[in-house]
Amino acid sequence: MIKKSVVLFLFLFSVVAYSQDAKLNEVAPNFKLVDSNSKKHSLSDFKGKLVVLEWINFDCPFVQKHYNSKNMQSLQLKYTKQDVIWLTVCSSTEGKQGNFNNDEINKRIKNHNAKMTAYLVDTDGKVGKMYGAKTTPHMYIIDKTGKIVYAGGIDDKASTDLEDIKGAKNYVSLALDELMAGKNVSVQSSKPYGCSVKY
Amino acid sequence: MKHRSTTIYFSFLFTIFIFVQFVAAQQKSLAEAKLVVDSFSSGKDSIISIGVLINLKDDWHIYWRNPGDSGLPTDIEFGLPNGITASEIKFPIPKIFYSDEIVNYGYGHQVLFLFDLNIPENYSSKEINISANITSLICKDLCKTFDTTVTIFLDLSKDFIADEKISRLFESTKKIIPIQNQKLNIIAESKSDNVYLKVFVKQNENQNINGIQFYPYEMGIFRNLVKQNTKQNENFFEILLEPDQFRVKEPASVNGIIVIEEEIENVLSRKAYEFTIPIIELI
Numbered sequence: 001m002i003k004k005s006v007v008l009f010l011f012l013f014s015v016v017a018y019s020q021d022a023k024l025n026e027v028a029p030n031f032k033l034v035d036s037n038s039k040k041h042s043l044s045d046f047k048g049k050l051v052v053l054e055w056i057n058f059d060c061p062f063v064q065k066h067y068n069s070k071n072m073q074s075l076q077l078k079y080t081k082q083d084v085i086w087l088t089v090c091s092s093t094e095g096k097q098g099n100f101n102n103d104e105i106n107k108r109i110k111n112h113n114a115k116m117t118a119y120l121v122d123t124d125g126k127v128g129k130m131y132g133a134k135t136t137p138h139m140y141i142i143d144k145t146g147k148i149v150y151a152g153g154i155d156d157k158a159s160t161d162l163e164d165i166k167g168a169k170n171y172v173s174l175a176l177d178e179l180m181a182g183k184n185v186s187v188q189s190s191k192p193y194g195c196s197v198k199y
Numbered sequence: 200m201k202h203r204s205t206t207i208y209f210s211f212l213f214t215i216f217i218f219v220q221f222v223a224a225q226q227k228s229l230a231e232a233k234l235v236v237d238s239f240s241s242g243k244d245s246i247i248s249i250g251v252l253i254n255l256k257d258d259w260h261i262y263w264r265n266p267g268d269s270g271l272p273t274d275i276e277f278g279l280p281n282g283i284t285a286s287e288i289k290f291p292i293p294k295i296f297y298s299d300e301i302v303n304y305g306y307g308h309q310v311l312f313l314f315d316l317n318i319p320e321n322y323s324s325k326e327i328n329i330s331a332n333i334t335s336l337i338c339k340d341l342c343k344t345f346d347t348t349v350t351i352f353l354d355l356s357k358d359f360i361a362d363e364k365i366s367r368l369f370e371s372t373k374k375i376i377p378i379q380n381q382k383l384n385i386i387a388e389s390k391s392d393n394v395y396l397k398v399f400v401k402q403n404e405n406q407n408i409n410g411i412q413f414y415p416y417e418m419g420i421f422r423n424l425v426k427q428n429t430k431q432n433e434n435f436f437e438i439l440l441e442p443d444q445f446r447v448k449e450p451a452s453v454n455g456i457i458v459i460e461e462e463i464e465n466v467l468s469r470k471a472y473e474f475t476i477p478i479i480e481l482i
Contacts, residue, residue, distance in 0.1 A: 024445060061336070061344045097341035125299070132444040134268040134301055151445040152419075158271060160336070160344045189445040191419035195342040196269035199299035 022131040028142045031127045033120040036105040051085045057098030057136040061160040062194035069162045076115035088116040091128030096198035125199040135194035150175040152190035234351035237369040238361045247316040260307040263293035267303035271336040278330035286315040291375045292471045302423035311372040325356035377456045377471035387453040387478045394440040410460040419447040
């Protein structure tokens with residue numbers, strides 16, 4: 001009887017946990033995902049650190065804009081060197097664009113010379129839906145207290161044109177620089193742009 | 200031996216050429232654009248109806264001015280001779296496309312984006328070339344960039360009679376272009392983070408209304424829903440506009456179109472009214 005109650009409690013807890021909507025200035029919902037090297041990660045592992053969540057689909061033209069131009073990799077390298085945790089999440093379900101096996105993911109990471117901390121696989125889309133991830137890319141920043149302090153686009157130029165990156169206002173680097181300087185994030189949300197997440 | 204190597208080399212190049220042509224043809228057939236013109240009278244009409252007609256392969260869609268949760272707004276830039284100007288894009292009423300949590304506004308199958316071409320009186324040049332560059336995104340369960348330029352030649356010295364099909368397309372599209380609202384009394388009230396849009400209609404017209412939906416012009420303000428929460432009262436409809444999960448700003452006004460679907464004598468029709476109104480905060 002006790003065992004059944006515990007199972008029921010755990011089930012209800014997990015349903016509540018996954019139905020939580022991520023909100024600005026509130027604690028980021030915890031999640032557990034496996035990366036492309038079969039290593040388990042939990043958001044709570046990175047407590048006390050700045051965390052970037054980047055939704056990805058390597059075949060989306062908007063993602064290709066930021067990877068082919070090396071814009072995303074430069075950001076990953078710059079900030080992971082400064083102890084920022086960069087988690088790239090793929091919520092493409094099996095059979096849909098952007099869903100690859102681990103070998104293919106790692107091959108693409110290597111080809112792009114990507115520098116994320118980990119590429120997390122969210123095939124059932126639970127984490128994506130919990131965070132309200134709508135586009136690829138869709139960016140979130142979690143501060144050292146565990147609160148979401150930025151959600152939205154990578155920058156203010158909604159296009160697939162690589163040339164637009166030069167003049168764009170990059171919201172992710174703006175927020176990370178402000179946080180590292182002990183300031184509040186001046187732009188906390190922007191309209192994310194890109195392909196739809198392939199749930 | 201050398202001859203054999205050369206043959207293999209050229210065969211390889213030919214295979215690559217064929218492959219590239221095949222890929223290009225596949226891409227092209229997903230969506231095709233062309234410039235079309237409605238009939239006009241030479242010397243009489245200073246405004247010519249012109250349109251960018253886009254035909255899409257089954258299940259693919261292109262986006263409205265507000266694409267919704269993802270995608271890219273469709274943008275068209277004209278290349279016009281000096282002195283000739285084009286109006287802003289007149290977007291027809293969009294349709295809703297959705298998949299899981301994601302709601303988009305756009306067009307499937309075929310869409311005509313309309314423009315007015317303004318020709319100055321006594322325009323000296325009679326033969327003109329017009330180009331239009333279309334940038335957007337086309338999506339099915341995957342997305343492709345759509346960036347193409349189309350051109351058309353017009354002889355302004357002669358009357359032009361458009362193909363019957365094209366004329367009919369202009370006629371039917373004009374009926375679903377939103378018009379500036381002068382008919383409906385609309386008010387917007389906010390309570391907590393929600394905005395309630397009240398659309399007042401005459402009691403006798405109320406009975407014919409099958410559905411009512413608000414399409415916002417601005418992105419990232421209101422939550423995009425397949426079916427908005429709407430209550431029908433005696434003389435008004437109340438549409439609940441929930442805030443976007445990560446709203447980009449507090450709205451001071453509501454800007455967009457109200458689409459009313461009516462059924463009169465078994466004939467369905469859709470009409471759209473464009474408006475901008477301030478939000479009244481309820482305490």
